Amino acid sequence: MSLESRIINSLKTLLDPLSHQDIVTGGVLQGLQVTEWGNVSFILDINTQYMNEGIKLKEKAETLVSKIPGVKDVKVILTAQRKAPAPRSLKKEVPGIKHIVVLASGKGGVGKSTTAVNLACALHKMGLSVGILDCDVYGPSLPRLLGVNEKPTSDDGKIINPLEAYGLKCMSMGFMMDEKAPAIWRGPMVQSAVQQMLHQVKWGALDFLIVDLPPGTGDVQLTLAQSVLLSGAIIVSTPQDLALIDARKALEMFVKVDVPILGLVENMSFFLCPHCSGRSEIFEHGGVHRQALSLNLPLLAEIPLHMSIRETSEKGTPLVYSMPTSGEALLYGKLAKHVLSILYK
Ligand SMILES: Nc1ncnc2c1ncn2[C@@H]1O[C@H](COP(=O)(O)OP(=O)(O)OP(=O)(O)O)[C@@H](O)[C@H]1O
Ligand SMILES: [Mg+2]
Structure with missing residues (x-):
């Protein structure tokens, strides 16, 4: 039996003071990480009303795990963030849209x-009708990435007509805001902006709506995840440890609110030199792959750090369209196929 399984089995003997379920089944245990050298870390997410019992639980868990042969060091973090997941019935579909897929990350x-943009383009190139929604109210990027920035029109003063670029229907708070105005958003404003962009935009019939999120686990993510039926979330991370730790937090937030995780994407996975096409593993490529394996999730793509990806983004001409035969465009195509294979299996 693996060390991880032995740890889980031993933690199963501890009970959550609130539900009296064991802490593994009850979801109190989160983010268990076990290195090959026996360094163990995990989170115990308990209810705030039971903080004192939580501290005792943490001590018990530490003692228990440190006695397991093969364990060298144990770090336990106590958090009290657990919110009851929104009942599924409160989550609404957006009429006409078959799949809403969000792209999220912990780190910016x-x-x-x-x-998000290249995935949307790749899906559209496969003959699907696709929309892209930039929900990053704090720093919208769609206007720049797609080279569009007009004020959207409305026929009746209520429903907004999305803009169109590269065959994609697109909507961004950036189209509605003054670029120079600082975006100061409070929770309720974010909630209503997100609702408006989903329900008051004439999306029409779409196979996919790809949603680009701000980094982290804030109001935008929670509003979306709790109010709309999402087909799934794709977590994007670079391979560095810090990005991975944050990616895991983002992932756990979606799991808590019952949003399926479609898989992980490792971006800036390795460096491809534009001159000699030589490959350098500058960020210790493979971190996301290991994370995906440990979480039993698919690794959807490994996208290199490549000058052409940044340049085409800056020009507002997505790589999948402007350099369709490049190796990188083919990788986005593979990512699109992977997503389809999961949602249409
Ligand atoms: N694979 C890549 N190769 C080269 N440059 C890349 C790659 N992916 C992203 N970039 C560049 O990195 C920068 C950040 O990318 P992007 O804006 O997509 O990140 P983000 O996660 O959406 O950021 P934020 O958290 O601010 O929303 C941009 O300049 C982009 O062009
Ligand atoms: Mg962004």
């Missing part, structure tokens, strides 16, 4: 928006 700047 890992390439969510770049991946």
Whole structure:
């Protein structure tokens, strides 16, 4: 039996003070990580009303796990963030849209928006009708990535007509805001902006709506995950440890609110030199693969760090369209196929 299984079995003997279920089944145990050297870390997410019992539980768990042969070091983090998941019935479908897929990450700047746009383009090239929604109210990127920035029109003053670029229907808060105005958003404003972009935009019939999220686990993510029926979330991460730790937090948030995780994407996976096509593993490529394996989730794609990806993004000409035969465009095509194979299996 693996060390991880032995740890889980031993933690199963501890009970959650609130539900009296064992802490593994009750979801109190989260983010268990076991290195090959026996360094163990995990989170115990308990209810705030039971903080004192939580501290005792943490001590018991530490003692228990540290006695397991093969364990060298144990780190336990106590959190009290657990919220009851929204009942499924409260989650609404958006009429006409078959699949809503969100791209999320824990850390900023890992390439969510770049991946979202190229994935949307790749799905559209396969003959599907696709929309893309930029829900990053704090720093919208769709206007730049698709080279569109007009004020959307409305026929009746209520329903907004999405813009169109590269065959994609697109909507972004960036189309509605003054680029120079600082985006100061409070929770309820975010909630209503997100609802409006989903329900008051004339999306029409779509096979896919790809949603680009801000980094982290804030109001936008929670509003979407709790109010709309999402087909799934794709977690984008770079291979560095810190990005991976944050990616895991994002992933756990979606799991808590019953959103299926479709898989992980490793972006900036390795460096491809534009001159000699030589490959350098600058960020210790493979971290996301290991994370995916340990979580039993698919690794959907490994996208290299490549100048052409950044340049085409900056020009507003997505790589999948402007360099369709490049190796990178083919990788986004494979990502699209992978997503389809999961949702239409
Ligand atoms: N695979 C890649 N190769 C080269 N450059 C990339 C790659 N992926 C993203 N970039 C560049 O990295 C920067 C950040 O990418 P992007 O805006 O997509 O990240 P993000 O996760 O959406 O960021 P934020 O958290 O701010 O929304 C951009 O300049 C983008 O062009
Ligand atoms: Mg972004």
